[in-house]
Amino acid sequence: MEDLNLVKTGRRRHRARTRREWDEIRRNLSDLTEYENEVLAYALRKRPDFPRPEYEVKRVVEATVQAPAHVETVDPSYAPVSRIPNDVHQSDLNISELLQRQNHTRSLEHLQKLPVPVGYNPCPSMERLKKSFLDNNYFLNEDDIFSIHQALLTGRPIKVDGPPGTGKSELARQIAIAMGLDVDNPNHFGELFCTPDITKAEAIYSWNDARRLIDMQLVSNLSNRLDGESLKKAYVEVSDNAYSPRYLDLQALMRACVIPYRTVVLVDEIDKTYHEFDNNLLEVVDKNRFVVPEYGPVGRAKFDPKTSPIFILTSNNARALSGPLVRRCKAMFYDYLPENLEEKVIRAKAEMSSDDAGLIAHFFKKVRIHKSLHLQQPPSTAEVIETAKAMKLTNLEITEKNILRMHTHWIKYRIDFNAVESAFRSDNEWNDTIPE
Numbered sequence: 001m002e003d004l005n006l007v008k009t010g011r012r013r014h015r016a017r018t019r020r021e022w023d024e025i026r027r028n029l030s031d032l033t034e035y036e037n038e039v040l041a042y043a044l045r046k047r048p049d050f051p052r053p054e055y056e057v058k059r060v061v062e063a064t065v066q067a068p069a070h071v072e073t074v075d076p077s078y079a080p081v082s083r084i085p086n087d088v089h090q091s092d093l094n095i096s097e098l099l100q101r102q103n104h105t106r107s108l109e110h111l112q113k114l115p116v117p118v119g120y121n122p123c124p125s126m127e128r129l130k131k132s133f134l135d136n137n138y139f140l141n142e143d144d145i146f147s148i149h150q151a152l153l154t155g156r157p158i159k160v161d162g163p164p165g166t167g168k169s170e171l172a173r174q175i176a177i178a179m180g181l182d183v184d185n186p187n188h189f190g191e192l193f194c195t196p197d198i199t200k201a202e203a204i205y206s207w208n209d210a211r212r213l214i215d216m217q218l219v220s221n222l223s224n225r226l227d228g229e230s231l232k233k234a235y236v237e238v239s240d241n242a243y244s245p246r247y248l249d250l251q252a253l254m255r256a257c258v259i260p261y262r263t264v265v266l267v268d269e270i271d272k273t274y275h276e277f278d279n280n281l282l283e284v285v286d287k288n289r290f291v292v293p294e295y296g297p298v299g300r301a302k303f304d305p306k307t308s309p310i311f312i313l314t315s316n317n318a319r320a321l322s323g324p325l326v327r328r329c330k331a332m333f334y335d336y337l338p339e340n341l342e343e344k345v346i347r348a349k350a351e352m353s354s355d356d357a358g359l360i361a362h363f364f365k366k367v368r369i370h371k372s373l374h375l376q377q378p379p380s381t382a383e384v385i386e387t388a389k390a391m392k393l394t395n396l397e398i399t400e401k402n403i404l405r406m407h408t409h410w411i412k413y414r415i416d417f418n419a420v421e422s423a424f425r426s427d428n429e430w431n432d433t434i435p436e
Helices: 002-009 019-028 034-046 054-061 095-099 108-112 126-135 142-154 168-178 209-225 228-240 252-258 277-287 323-327 339-349 354-369 381-393 400-405 414-424
Strands: 158-161 189-193 205-207 248-250 264-268 289-292 296-299 310-315 330-333
Touching (some): 108 248, 168 189, 168 310, 189 252, 248 252, 252 277, 339 354, 354 381, 354 400, 381 400
Parallel strands (some): 158 330, 189 264
Antiparallel strands (some): 205 248, 289 296
């Protein structure tokens, strides 16, 4: 009985019992339940390398046996991770059904069954695009709106070049909003922020090894309940599904190709990636699919301009993109906004009067085109808006002298500061007005 208590309480021994000792204990114990006896036999037969089979028994009976407070209990790190589900006791267990009990939200099957969003419009008209942009204070000229509409009609990606802070990334969000999509839902609007060391697993797909390992442990723990033929079927089932779509984690690019309706994906600052990364995008943006070597093609069966996802590739021109990738894209070129559009943006974003917004827009136009400055990074629209908001927050009068004093908001490099200071500062004071 003392040995049985050792088994049930899990008291730690100085050494692991040998197989002979366990066989002797098993023969001499008469009060083990049938289930405990079965588990103990399994531990001895199937796990010869398992140093402490008592943990197998303790795991089964721990729900009914309370260890005394003074007894040293089992270290949890030694105990098996997976547990046998309470509802699994049949010898004819269907392993396929067991492995499908949980539905992974990024798995292939889940994404393919997503319903079309309410209010979804895969190809809004130019009038709807223009109205949506205006309602969200995003100002574009007619030519840019026409280019966007053409990309939506043909289902082709859009490559947007331009300096930082000119609204390139915001374009992707505004297109998604105009289509009736939720930009906070990853199944409606995807984002991929590029880095120099980005990998295919981060951009396109990866295998969920943790989920696969959990399933294998579960089936291993269930194998002592199966007879020979059922165990063979379970082994075949698990081995054949080692690269099942259940374990396929699709990232933003491939999720858009699998979801049955059109979505928008922002590939931000693609010029930061290494040159070879462009080749990984060719098949995705061209045919809306990708071949996973272990599984096969994933994505659209064929290119359909009506459901093809819209990829927005932004670039600050840090490097030239590859020719094959550029050929597949519609090109748009962003620059600093003209004075009249920038005035509208300032008036809407900073909630200023038309006169104050016009003065700020005119000031920054002069800074950008001034003959003697040659700034390394001229103030972007985002920095102009930030300056206008800061001036309103501090209740500063909108004058060119005060805008110059707010230089910390729109001058980012020392060389630019030196240029501005030498041109517009005299006797430690800012000049009242910038010369034209």
